[in-house]
Amino acid sequence: MASCLHKKAIFTKHDQYYSRTFFDQQGVERRIKEYFILFAENENFHQKIKLSRNLHKKYLLNSLKGLSESNQALDASIPWLIYWTLHSLDILGVLDSEEFAKEFIQKGFVKKAISTLSWCQSKDGGFGGGHLQLPHLAPTYAATNSFAILSRFDPTAISVIDRKKMKQFLLKMKNKDGSFNLHENGESDTRGAYCALSTAHLLQIDDQDVTENTGKWIATCQTYEGGFSARPWREAHGGYTFCAIAALSILGELDKIEMEPLIDWLAHKQMRFSGGFQGRINKLVDGCYSFWQGGVFSFFKDYLNEQTNQDIFKIYQIEQEQTNVKDEEKEIKEEKEEKEKEKEEKEIIEEEKEEEEEEEENEPLDWLEGNYGSVNLLFDEISLQGYILACCQDNRGGLMDKPLKGRDLYHTCYCLSGLSCSQNNLSKEKNPVVLGLEENLVNKIDPIHNITELASNSVKKYFENLNNKN
Amino acid sequence: MTENQKILQKREEELDSDEEQNLLQKPKWVPISKRKEWEDVEPITQKDGPKPPCVVNYSDRYKETMNYFRAVLRSEEISERTLKLSKELLMLSPSYSVAYEFRRNCLFALNGNLKNELFLIEKLLDRLPKNYQLWHHRMKCVEKLNDYSNEMDFLARMMLGDAKNYHVWVYRIWLVKHFQLWDNELEFIEGELEKDHLNNSFWNYRYYVVTKSKTIPLETIYEQEFEFVFGHITKSVNNESPWVYIMNFIKILNKEQLKVLHDKVDELRKRHRHSMWPLFCLFTLYTKYLITEENLDNALTFAKYLGERYDQTRKKYWEKQIKIVEKQKQNL
Numbered sequence: 063m064a065s066c067l068h069k070k071a072i073f074t075k076h077d078q079y080y081s082r083t084f085f086d087q088q089g090v091e092r093r094i095k096e097y098f099i100l101f102a103e104n105e106n107f108h109q110k111i112k113l114s115r116n117l118h119k120k121y122l123l124n125s126l127k128g129l130s131e132s133n134q135a136l137d138a139s140i141p142w143l144i145y146w147t148l149h150s151l152d153i154l155g156v157l158d159s160e161e162f163a164k165e166f167i168q169k170g171f172v173k174k175a176i177s178t179l180s181w182c183q184s185k186d187g188g189f190g191g192g193h194l195q196l197p198h199l200a201p202t203y204a205a206t207n208s209f210a211i212l213s214r215f216d217p218t219a220i221s222v223i224d225r226k227k228m229k230q231f232l233l234k235m236k237n238k239d240g241s242f243n244l245h246e247n248g249e250s251d252t253r254g255a256y257c258a259l260s261t262a263h264l265l266q267i268d269d270q271d272v273t274e275n276t277g278k279w280i281a282t283c284q285t286y287e288g289g290f291s292a293r294p295w296r297e298a299h300g301g302y303t304f305c306a307i308a309a310l311s312i313l314g315e316l317d318k319i320e321m322e323p324l325i326d327w328l329a330h331k332q333m334r335f336s337g338g339f340q341g342r343i344n345k346l347v348d349g350c351y352s353f354w355q356g357g358v359f360s361f362f363k364d365y366l367n368e369q370t371n372q373d374i375f376k377i378y379q380i381e382q383e384q385t386n387v388k389d390e391e392k393e394i395k396e397e398k399e400e401k402e403k404e405k406e407e408k409e410i411i412e413e414e415k416e417e418e419e420e421e422e423e424n425e426p427l428d429w430l431e432g433n434y435g436s437v438n439l440l441f442d443e444i445s446l447q448g449y450i451l452a453c454c455q456d457n458r459g460g461l462m463d464k465p466l467k468g469r470d471l472y473h474t475c476y477c478l479s480g481l482s483c484s485q486n487n488l489s490k491e492k493n494p495v496v497l498g499l500e501e502n503l504v505n506k507i508d509p510i511h512n513i514t515e516l517a518s519n520s521v522k523k524y525f526e527n528l529n530n531k532n
Numbered sequence: 533m534t535e536n537q538k539i540l541q542k543r544e545e546e547l548d549s550d551e552e553q554n555l556l557q558k559p560k561w562v563p564i565s566k567r568k569e570w571e572d573v574e575p576i577t578q579k580d581g582p583k584p585p586c587v588v589n590y591s592d593r594y595k596e597t598m599n600y601f602r603a604v605l606r607s608e609e610i611s612e613r614t615l616k617l618s619k620e621l622l623m624l625s626p627s628y629s630v631a632y633e634f635r636r637n638c639l640f641a642l643n644g645n646l647k648n649e650l651f652l653i654e655k656l657l658d659r660l661p662k663n664y665q666l667w668h669h670r671m672k673c674v675e676k677l678n679d680y681s682n683e684m685d686f687l688a689r690m691m692l693g694d695a696k697n698y699h700v701w702v703y704r705i706w707l708v709k710h711f712q713l714w715d716n717e718l719e720f721i722e723g724e725l726e727k728d729h730l731n732n733s734f735w736n737y738r739y740y741v742v743t744k745s746k747t748i749p750l751e752t753i754y755e756q757e758f759e760f761v762f763g764h765i766t767k768s769v770n771n772e773s774p775w776v777y778i779m780n781f782i783k784i785l786n787k788e789q790l791k792v793l794h795d796k797v798d799e800l801r802k803r804h805r806h807s808m809w810p811l812f813c814l815f816t817l818y819t820k821y822l823i824t825e826e827n828l829d830n831a832l833t834f835a836k837y838l839g840e841r842y843d844q845t846r847k848k849y850w851e852k853q854i855k856i857v858e859k860q861k862q863n864l
Contacts, residue, residue, distance in 0.1 A: 084730060193602070
């Protein structure tokens with residue numbers, strides 16, 4: 063692992079080319095370093111770098127009681143606010159706590175939540191952002207996921223959704239080329255395709271008329287960079303890439319795209335300095351991409367294994383265990399040799415010198431001991447967890463984009479979702495990989511819909527029962 | 533006062549200062565229920581169930597505007613008063629897509645002043661540059677107006693605020709394609725790249741312009757782009773954008789072109805031994821297009837250097853690549 067968790071963390075290089083992008087990057091990285099140093103000053107790093115469960119819980123439960131502080135409250139819709147809050151609580155395991163049972167469930171919370179959401183359902187199918195608002199695919203997705211979470215406590219929650227009209231709504235939003243408009247006469251993009259397919263899949267109405275041509279359309283949104291954009295020819299972007307890959311995974315059409323450029327692009331979106339992800343090339347790190355980018359790796363784990371070597375990751379783990387200590391020594395030795403070699407060479411370019419200085423400038427932040435193994439995903443899970451835990455936790459509770467930004471429900475939800483993806487392996491035999499103490503481990507999510515496995519299983523069970531009855 | 537209430541209050545103040553007739557004294561909001569023109573309308577109040585979770589603490593003014601708007605939505609009334617109401621609502625709740633749709637219907641049906649509408653949109657975009665609905669609304673209005681004369685200046689202003697704003701580029705691509713405005717785009721993007729070639733949106737847009745403005749084969753485009761791109765790479769060898777840009781062409785190159793590219797990149801590798809992108813590019817060339825035993829060995833050396841030392845964040849990615857190359861070597 064590298065990043066700020068490691069002594070070899072290197073600031074992004076400027077090559078003596080100074081522009082606004084570089085200065086923005088530099089400012090953020092300096093701030094991030096300050097945050098990591100806070101942990102360096104503590105003797106016991108593992109106990110210190112922890113998920114502030116109680117603070118987050120307090121923030122989220124307060125938001126359930128009545129949103130008063132998130133500045134998105136006014137511009138986001140009610141289903142989104144409910145989904146972000148409930149899903150975050152579910153990842154943290156709060157929904158199964160005694161406190162939640164006593165303070166919320168026993169006081170009729172589930173019924174109230176269902177009735178609030180049902181007020182957003184349009185008479186023509188789908189959900190709007192609030193009462194009597196026209197249906198829109200984004201709140202439809204959020205509402206469906208919220209019902210899935212609530213179905214853990216009241217299985218009939220799903221039955222509130224009018225599936226027949228939902229399907230009519232989805233088909234009404236669908237264009238001939240396979241894309242989906244977000245709302246009637248609205249814009250169409252990969253978000254629309256994902257929201258539609260995720261909803262249809264969860265509600266088991268993803269029949270051929272809903273799914274046909276959409277995979278083909280999504281494939282046209284892959285850019286020359288390798289990632290996916292909102293629409294053909296736009297810039298590759300983390301959020302849209304997640305939407306594209308999750309949708310293709312629902313369709314079983316991951317073979318429609320160019321896998322290698324995608325993985326090359328995606329792998330390079332994890333930042334060397336912070337360990338977090340950026341959404342686009344040369345942009346700044348943002349906690350929400352922990353899920354949008356980090357979560358994408360979950361989808362082609364199996365795909366990659368099929369393509370190459372089944373044992374590849376097993377071998378990796380054994381090797382790592384054996385050579386962990388030696389690596390370190392070897393590295394130092396190599397470094398020395400390298401430096402001597404450099405001295406001999408007369409043609410040392412100025413930038414290189416600066417680079418060496420930068421490396422030395424970095425204080426040793428190497429508190430990581432032991433072997434972390436791997437979650438089988440092709441990115442550095444431990445560094446990502448380091449970024450989320452050290453830099454994205456607001457000390458008032460809730461999570462955020464990057465240091466000095468404020469918390470909000472959106473970032474709380476997606477930082478936690480990303481944390482879950484990086485900790486929990488999707489294959490059942492492997493153990494979770496957790497930075498810090500074991501209590502940092504959060505509930506496992508189903509990345510296709512981004513609800514917990516508990517919630518997605520509860521929906522499956524509902525439909526099993528329903529089908530048995532019929 | 534909560535964050536929410538502060539934001540709403542600010543929006544209300546802005547809305548008031550927008551009313552032109554009251555320049556001298558502080559305008560006072562008249563509740564819609566007290567306005568004569570609205571006498572005949574029965575407002576519809578929001579229902580969230582008994583005590584809903586996640587309720588936003590709306591101000592009375594917001595609630596009342598919404599209540600009247602719900603009534604208007606139901607009656608589908610298109611008139612001057614509903615046009616005015618939709619503006620009041622959008623100033624308070626600028627993400628409410630239904631209100632835009634409704635407003636457009638009114639504007640188009642009543643032959644409203646679309647140029648004024650563009651001013652209003654721009655004013656709101658200053659505050660909310662990433663609002664999907666506003667950008668979409670602008671697109672629809674400009675389409676209807678069929679006049680793009682102000683749009684390039686408008687985009688230039690938006691870029692001053694944030695030259696990477698995704699919406700700016702989505703909109704520009706639509707605009708240029710819709711009105712066929714290709715002529716100055718290449719010059720424009722070269723100027724912007726001169727200012728900040730780390731901005732990847734510029735590169736993405738360049739790719740769009742060079743491939744879509746003329747119908748020439750990709751091979752020719754590559755020849756035209758080569759010098760330009762390597763000019764930028766030489767300025768800043770660690771900049772991911774031009775590397776990704778030029779590497780996209782590798783798959784269409786002939787043997788001669790591959791060799792020229794290889795020599796160029798290898799020279800950069802020798803000059804910048806601590807840079808990842810020349811190694812990454814050579815790795816791709818060696819393992820996919822210039823496969824020889826020697827080249828595969830070189831590729832392995834690069835991959836090991838990157839994964840084990842220089843770029844440990846992608847340790848597992850490089851280990852994966854190493855396994856693949858080793859298999860390739862066996863198959864030779």
